[in-house]
Amino acid sequence: MALYRCEGVVLRTHDLAEADRLVIMYTPDRGKHRAVAKGARRPRSRLAAGIQPFTRAVYLCWQGRNLDGISQVEVVESFAPLRAHLERLAAASYACELMDAVTQENDPQPRLYALLVFTLRALAEAEPEVHAESPAALLGGLERLLLSFQWKLLALTGFRPTFDRCIACGEPVADSAGEVAVSLAEGGVVCDRHARGAGMVRVLPAEVTGAVTGLLRAPLKAALGLRLSPGAAAALSALTRDYLAYHLERYPQSRAFLDVLREQAGS
Numbered sequence: 001m002a003l004y005r006c007e008g009v010v011l012r013t014h015d016l017a018e019a020d021r022l023v024i025m026y027t028p029d030r031g032k033h034r035a036v037a038k039g040a041r042r043p044r045s046r047l048a049a050g051i052q053p054f055t056r057a058v059y060l061c062w063q064g065r066n067l068d069g070i071s072q073v074e075v076v077e078s079f080a081p082l083r084a085h086l087e088r089l090a091a092a093s094y095a096c097e098l099m100d101a102v103t104q105e106n107d108p109q110p111r112l113y114a115l116l117v118f119t120l121r122a123l124a125e126a127e128p129e130v131h132a133e134s135p136a137a138l139l140g141g142l143e144r145l146l147l148s149f150q151w152k153l154l155a156l157t158g159f160r161p162t163f164d165r166c167i168a169c170g171e172p173v174a175d176s177a178g179e180v181a182v183s184l185a186e187g188g189v190v191c192d193r194h195a196r197g198a199g200m201v202r203v204l205p206a207e208v209t210g211a212v213t214g215l216l217r218a219p220l221k222a223a224l225g226l227r228l229s230p231g232a233a234a235a236l237s238a239l240t241r242d243y244l245a246y247h248l249e250r251y252p253q254s255r256a257f258l259d260v261l262r263e264q265a266g267s
């Protein structure tokens, strides 16, 4: 039986018959990869710890006719804090669900893998509290990290927005009133002339597009220091959600769960 080694992060698992568990992971060498962990749901299974969601591990796998299998696991980073707190769990689930939505098997993208690992590590280390006591601190640490993750993910998958000049004509966009028009369909800002023909236009404070540009340039954790007015924070969250929904044509389920948690924390 052919054996191979691969590193990966568990995106999700799915129970199969006979105490087996199907593991869907993202790997830097194979892209999204699925393998069965035989007997992993039995007590004292040696595989159980290494196939929990978010775990980063090196897997020794065997090649199967239809489905490969995992014979050994060596955990590299367990990211245990992600499973110990509901807010962190929701944030990490959302990140993994997005990765699952944008990636495919046999399509390795090491930069996407690195982004996922950095994100999970930062989420595990960040303060889980949602700071809802004042509107100025509308975005908690986890939310900020997820914003950065989402824009970096969009950029790496070919949807990097153009915010410095009109995406249709390339002219600088005048923002006399401090606002810019962003076309979700075109993927960037549009000037007055081109806003009319563009699809899905949102008028936003220029502070918002500036913040996205900053997030894209800076390392992921720099998002924790992002300064935004309360209005811009809400507009940034809405733009991120709409932009992703438009380009991915899918709204991850765990996002809705995260929103419920935030609403509860704010009420």
Ligand SMILES: [Zn+2]
Binding pocket: 166, 167, 168, 169, 170, 171, 190, 191, 192, 193, 194
């Ligand atoms: Zn234009």
